[in-house]
Amino acid sequence: xxxxxxxxxxxxxxxxxxxxxxxxxxxxxxxxxxxxxxxxxxxxxxxxxxxxxxxxxxxxxxxxxxxxxxxxxxxxxxxxxxxxxxxxxxxxxxxxxxxxxxxxxxxxxxxxxxxxxxxxxxxxxxxxxxxxxxxxxxxxxxxxxxxxxxxxxxxxxxxxxxxxxxxxxxxxxxxxxxxxxxxxxxxxxxxxxxxxxxxxxxxxxxxxxxxx
Amino acid sequence: xxxxxxxxxxxxxxxxxxxxxxxxxxxxxxxxxxxxxxxxxxxxxxxxxxxxxxxxxxxxxxxxxxxxxxxxxxxxxxxxxxxxxxxxxxxxxxxxxxxxxxxxxxxxxxxxxxxxxxxxxxxxxxxxxxxxxxxxxxxxxxxxxxxxxxxxxxxxxxxxxxxxxxxxxxxxxxxxxxxxxxxxxxxxxxxxxxxxxxxxxxxxxxxxxxxx
Amino acid sequence: xxxxxxxxxxxxxxxxxxxxxxxxxxxxxxxxxxxxxxxxxxxxxxxxxxxxxxxxxxxxxxxxxxxxxxxxxxxxxxxxxxxxxxxxxxxxxxxxxxxxxxxxxxxxxxxxxxxxxxxxxxxxxxxxxxxxxxxxxxxxxxxxxxxxxxxxxxxxxxxxxxxxxxxxxxxxxxxxxxxxxxxxxxxxxxxxxxxxxxxxxxxxxxxxxxxx
Amino acid sequence: xxxxxxxxxxxxxxxxxxxxxxxxxxxxxxxxxxxxxxxxxxxxxxxxxxxxxxxxxxxxxxxxxxxxxxxxxxxxxxxxxxxxxxxxxxxxxxxxxxxxxxxxxxxxxxxxxxxxxxxxxxxxxxxxxxxxxxxxxxxxxxxxxxxxxxxxxxxxxxxxxxxxxxxxxxxxxxxxxxxxxxxxxxxxxxxxxxxxxxxxxxxxxxxxxxxx
DNA sequence: AATGAATGAGGCTTCATTCAT
DNA sequence: TATGAATGAAGCCTCATTCAT
Numbered sequence: 001x002x003x004x005x006x007x008x009x010x011x012x013x014x015x016x017x018x019x020x021x022x023x024x025x026x027x028x029x030x031x032x033x034x035x036x037x038x039x040x041x042x043x044x045x046x047x048x049x050x051x052x053x054x055x056x057x058x059x060x061x062x063x064x065x066x067x068x069x070x071x072x073x074x075x076x077x078x079x080x081x082x083x084x085x086x087x088x089x090x091x092x093x094x095x096x097x098x099x100x101x102x103x104x105x106x107x108x109x110x111x112x113x114x115x116x117x118x119x120x121x122x123x124x125x126x127x128x129x130x131x132x133x134x135x136x137x138x139x140x141x142x143x144x145x146x147x148x149x150x151x152x153x154x155x156x157x158x159x160x161x162x163x164x165x166x167x168x169x170x171x172x173x174x175x176x177x178x179x180x181x182x183x184x185x186x187x188x189x190x191x192x193x194x195x196x197x198x199x200x201x202x203x204x205x206x207x208x209x210x211x212x
Numbered sequence: 213x214x215x216x217x218x219x220x221x222x223x224x225x226x227x228x229x230x231x232x233x234x235x236x237x238x239x240x241x242x243x244x245x246x247x248x249x250x251x252x253x254x255x256x257x258x259x260x261x262x263x264x265x266x267x268x269x270x271x272x273x274x275x276x277x278x279x280x281x282x283x284x285x286x287x288x289x290x291x292x293x294x295x296x297x298x299x300x301x302x303x304x305x306x307x308x309x310x311x312x313x314x315x316x317x318x319x320x321x322x323x324x325x326x327x328x329x330x331x332x333x334x335x336x337x338x339x340x341x342x343x344x345x346x347x348x349x350x351x352x353x354x355x356x357x358x359x360x361x362x363x364x365x366x367x368x369x370x371x372x373x374x375x376x377x378x379x380x381x382x383x384x385x386x387x388x389x390x391x392x393x394x395x396x397x398x399x400x401x402x403x404x405x406x407x408x409x410x411x412x413x414x415x416x417x418x419x420x421x422x423x424x
Numbered sequence: 425x426x427x428x429x430x431x432x433x434x435x436x437x438x439x440x441x442x443x444x445x446x447x448x449x450x451x452x453x454x455x456x457x458x459x460x461x462x463x464x465x466x467x468x469x470x471x472x473x474x475x476x477x478x479x480x481x482x483x484x485x486x487x488x489x490x491x492x493x494x495x496x497x498x499x500x501x502x503x504x505x506x507x508x509x510x511x512x513x514x515x516x517x518x519x520x521x522x523x524x525x526x527x528x529x530x531x532x533x534x535x536x537x538x539x540x541x542x543x544x545x546x547x548x549x550x551x552x553x554x555x556x557x558x559x560x561x562x563x564x565x566x567x568x569x570x571x572x573x574x575x576x577x578x579x580x581x582x583x584x585x586x587x588x589x590x591x592x593x594x595x596x597x598x599x600x601x602x603x604x605x606x607x608x609x610x611x612x613x614x615x616x617x618x619x620x621x622x623x624x625x626x627x628x629x630x631x632x633x634x635x636x
Numbered sequence: 637x638x639x640x641x642x643x644x645x646x647x648x649x650x651x652x653x654x655x656x657x658x659x660x661x662x663x664x665x666x667x668x669x670x671x672x673x674x675x676x677x678x679x680x681x682x683x684x685x686x687x688x689x690x691x692x693x694x695x696x697x698x699x700x701x702x703x704x705x706x707x708x709x710x711x712x713x714x715x716x717x718x719x720x721x722x723x724x725x726x727x728x729x730x731x732x733x734x735x736x737x738x739x740x741x742x743x744x745x746x747x748x749x750x751x752x753x754x755x756x757x758x759x760x761x762x763x764x765x766x767x768x769x770x771x772x773x774x775x776x777x778x779x780x781x782x783x784x785x786x787x788x789x790x791x792x793x794x795x796x797x798x799x800x801x802x803x804x805x806x807x808x809x810x811x812x813x814x815x816x817x818x819x820x821x822x823x824x825x826x827x828x829x830x831x832x833x834x835x836x837x838x839x840x841x842x843x844x845x846x847x848x
Numbered sequence: 849a850a851t852g853a854a855t856g857a858g859g860c861t862t863c864a865t866t867c868a869t
Numbered sequence: 870t871a872t873g874a875a876t877g878a879a880g881c882c883t884c885a886t887t888c889a890t
Contacts, residue, residue: 258860
């Protein structure tokens with residue numbers, strides 16, 4: 001989905017821009033600052049990217065490419081549904097700590113007033129995630145693993161909602177703070193990962209009507 | 213002396229500002245535009261609000277006050293836990309259609325490097341929601357309504373995550389679009405409300421290990 | 425020279441405005457602030473004074489009226505020239521401590537960018553001071569008190585320059601600071617008044633070629 | 637890259653700003669106007685100077701540096717005290733005609749609630765002038781040129797007061813007008829310079845108790 | 849082609865002045 | 870008539886974009 005970025009310089013610009021857009025939002029980020037932090041001239045930014053919107057969209061593409069990769073990792077596990085889900089949650093915990101900027105940027109993208117172009121890009125990813133989940137749940141239902149009573153599509157939606165919020169809780173200041181308010185101060189610390197994961201698995205196993 | 217702003221006009225400023233901040237974010241919103249749309253001069257805005265941040269905080273307070281009111285409505289029901297939850301979901305569906313701007317603004321708030329003033333306001337609301345949910349779940353556990361196996365705090369968190377995402381799905385363009393991708397085109401239409409609600413109740417009942 | 429100010433309210437406005445103009449200059453002073461500090465509405469200010477410039481001019485008139493009064497006090501002494509001068513210097517020291525705002529305002533008036541109207545007002549005062557000094561010096565020359573060698577007009581000018589700078593040194597922050605730099609830290613303290621005065625008398629007596 | 641501002645252009649900004657600040661004061665001067673008159677964009681001004689205050693301070697520094705240079709010129713004379721003083725007065729007359737804006741700006745500086753930055757700069761200049769004069773007078777006393785009876789510090793102060801007022805009379809509209817009132821219409825005309833100078837020398841020689 | 853200084857439109861905020869009550 | 874809230878032009882400053890080198 002993303003245009004392969006062949007150019008190192010281009011990559012560096014995007015990596016830097018992701019940090020800035022993630023932190024300050026589209027309007028709050030500053031092209032001149034991005035250039036400076038990326039160690040390039042504003043000129044080259046405007047050589048590669050028509051304008052701020054285009055750069056933003058490129059950042060979104062870059063982030064999504066990364067996030068897409070996560071699915072592949074989770075699928076590698078090849079286990080059953082519950083194993084896949086646990087795998088996925090563990091990955092979220094891990095990756096959100098390594099690259100919180102991707103998830104922050106994603107959150108930024110979801111607010112109003114963002115370039116239209118970027119939204120289209122996201123649709124693609126959401127669609128493929130939606131399809132993946134739906135297929136998983138359909139298969140699980142056929143295999144008798146989860147209750148026949150669930151609507152695969154909307155349960156996919158509810159499930160992904162939970163995953164997204166977990167992402168945010170591990171990456172974005174506001175949601176991390178909220179996490180603390182709900183669960184106590186140190187819950188995002190690494191040692192609590194297992195607890196967070198297992199409770200979520202319980203929640204989901206119950207919701208899906210299957211064993212965990 | 214010239215007639216002071218009527219309460220209506222003052223409310224109009226806040227209401228207009230909420231719309232603009234909700235739509236364009238803190239940085240993207242434009243005070244002069246807000247004044248124009250509210251039908252007042254820039255001057256009065258700066259009479260009632262020290263600066264842009266203060267206006268933003270006032271908007272946030274207004275929105276949260278409204279959202280807080282929802283809890284009271286849901287509690288009026290007086291029924292058991294499941295009834296309360298269903299009530300709450302129904303309210304979300306209803307209110308998010310009436311005042312999507314409140315939920316958009318809330319989302320904006322969570323992405324912005326928030327003014328300190330707003331931060332405190334939000335903490336209070338989140339805390340009271342967190343406490344309410346936890347107490348509900350504790351009581352429900354004691355009454356034997358939901359599984360003893362759930363950790364009340366983190367389940368409150370997961371639950372509220374789902375509620376928030378429902379809010380967003382009913383109010384914010386991006387999440388509405390995402391809803392459609394997962395569940396099909398017309399899912400936010402009013403006629404599907406019951407389906408959305410019932411499936412969510414199934415999801416939650418399962419998660420909490422209780423009957424629905 | 426000054427229109428007799430019959431109205432108490434008007435007086436209060438002017439007194440307050442003098443402080444503000446003296447402190448912040450014409451552009452830096454704020455009509456709304458003046459109204460507030462004077463305990464009146466902006467409305468009455470604009471009733472009595474066409475605009476900011478007119479108010480400023482009224483303040484200048486007020487200050488000059490006061491400063492004019494000083495001459496009369498000094499002349500009351502009825503002594504010889506040197507006594508008059510010493511009297512005058514003592515008055516400067518005294519009055520500048522009681523009403524520094526008048527001298528600050530005067531200083532403000534002398535910078536560029538002030539309302540034209542006010543400058544005209546000042547001319548009158550300067551003229552009368554100039555005439556007074558010249559007459560004094562002429563008489564003193566005729567009486568053989570001061571050297572025939574002095575040009576009365578320009579010596580009046582030099583003399584008044586010294587008086588003005590003394591005013592400023594006793595009233596205006598910058599010149600007070602400068603005073604300290606030249607003469608040491610505590611020179612503007614009351615206990616040093618006599619020293620300042622006597623040295624100035626020596627300076628002048630020498631300049632005028634007369635005894636002191 | 638676009639050609640950076642030439643030194644000439646940079647100087648032009650400062651020179652223009654000095655004129656504007658000198659004429660309208662700190663508050664009355666207008667950055668956009670300065671940019672326009674200097675033939676540059678507002679942007680560059682803010683590239684070289686953080687803000688209005690910083691630009692103002694730069695102007696003050698520039699002016700003071702120039703004024704400082706005057707001392708060196710006067711000292712070059714190498715003559716005795718009276719020759720130095722006459723030299724200095726002549727220089728004031730000359731320079732104030734060439735660059736009245738510097739002295740106007742200085743006057744503006746003394747009325748404004750000065751930026752801290754400027755304050756320090758000024759202190760230095762005043763201090764070095766104060767020291768120079770004091771040393772001159774001390775030496776002159778030791779050499780028996782001027783009366784032992786003078787306090788070197790305060791006489792330095794009185795003397796510099798006269799010099800400053802001369803500056804103002806030759807540079808600043810108000811003081812020029814005042815000069816005319818005291819001495820007759822055409823006194824600032826070049827042909828009267830010698831008269832002004834000689835009378836001042838008489839005044840000073842008398843004050844210092846030495847021959848001229 | 850890459851640089852990065854310059855540009856200038858546009859946003860936040862102030863405050864002299866107006867005017868409805 | 871006095872009030873003081875409202876008005877809105879104008880000033881400071883930022884930053885997306887341009888363009889000379």
